[in-house]
Amino acid sequence: MMNRNIPRLVFWELTKRCNLNCAHCRAEADDTEFTGELDTVSIKKIIDDISAVYSPILVLTGGEPLYRKDIFEIASYSSGKGLRTALATNGTLIDEHTAAGIKKSGIMRASISIDGSTAGAHDSFRGVPGAFDGAINGARLLKKAGVEFQFNTTITKRNADDIENILKLAIDEKASALHAFMLVPVGCGIEIAGSDMIDAE
DSSP, X not given: OOOTTSOSEEEEEOOSBOSOOOTTOTTOOBSSOOTTOOOHHXXXXXXXXHHHHXXXXXXXXXXXXXXXXXXXXXXXXXXXXXXXXEEEEOSTTOOHHHHHHHHHTTOOEEEEEOOOSSHHHHHHHHTSTXXXXXXXXXXXXXXXXXXXXXXXXXXXXXXXXXXXXXXXXXXXTTOSOEEEEEOXXXXXXXXXXXXXXXXXX
C-alpha cells in the first residue's frame, strides 16, 4: 500500500529579501537585509536530513532567492544529494551570468511569476515598474541557457479575465508550463483578500 504521507514537493523560503513589492506577498518581503536567516552550513544540514528520508522536488524560493550569494552553492548541494531542485523567482535579477549559474548548479526548472499579460497589469500587482519586462527577459535568458522555465500566476479579480492572454503569453514564450494559484490570505494577502479573492463560482 502506498504511503500518502511522503512529500512530493518542498518549498523552502530561503530569504525574506526581495526587490519587488507584491500586493499578495505571503512572506511580507522587503528589499533589505534580514537578520537571523539560516547560513549555508545549516541549510546543507537540512538538505542532508531531507535527502536521507525523502526524495521530493526541492523548490528554492523567497522573497527573491537570487539575492542569496550562496544560492548556487545551495542548489548544487541539493542536486548532488539527488534532489530534483527547482527555483522560484520573479525573474528580474536574471542576466546571462545568472542564467548560466542556474544551469550549472543543476536547477532543473525555474518558475517565474507572471500575474498579467501586459506590463501595466503585471507591474501594478508586483508594485515596481519594469517588473514585467524584467521577468520576460529573465525567462528568455533561461531558455537561451537551456533551463526549463514555467510561469506561475496568482489568480485574483484583477487578472481573472486575463488568464487566456497569460496562457497565450506562456505559449509564445515557450514556457514548459503555466501553473495557476489561488490568492491565499496570508502575509500581505490578508490586506487584499476582501477586494481581490475570486469567489467559488
